[in-house]
Amino acid sequence: AELENDNYEAQATDQLAVALNNLDARSQDIIKARWLDETKATLQDLAAKYNISAERVRQLETNALKKLKSAVSF
Numbered sequence: 001a002e003l004e005n006d007n008y009e010a011q012a013t014d015q016l017a018v019a020l021n022n023l024d025a026r027s028q029d030i031i032k033a034r035w036l037d038e039t040k041a042t043l044q045d046l047a048a049k050y051n052i053s054a055e056r057v058r059q060l061e062t063n064a065l066k067k068l069k070s071a072v073s074f
Contacts, residue, residue: 019071027064
């Protein structure tokens with residue numbers, strides 16, 4: 001069962017990487033900045049960076065997370 005679990009995790013990681021690469025560059029950056037970086041960016045940080053509203057950043061983040069979640073669900 002241990003090997004099966006490791007294989008499942010590796011497969012999920014691969015699928016997540018592929019799904020992340022399928023996002024547009026801005027969505028990728030938002031996910032990385034909000035979830036993967038050491039220092040998490042705020043919605044306001046990203047809104048200023050992309051010259052869009054914080055609400056729009058939140059919408060882009062939500063849509064990107066949905067895509068990532070559907071890509072790794074078995």
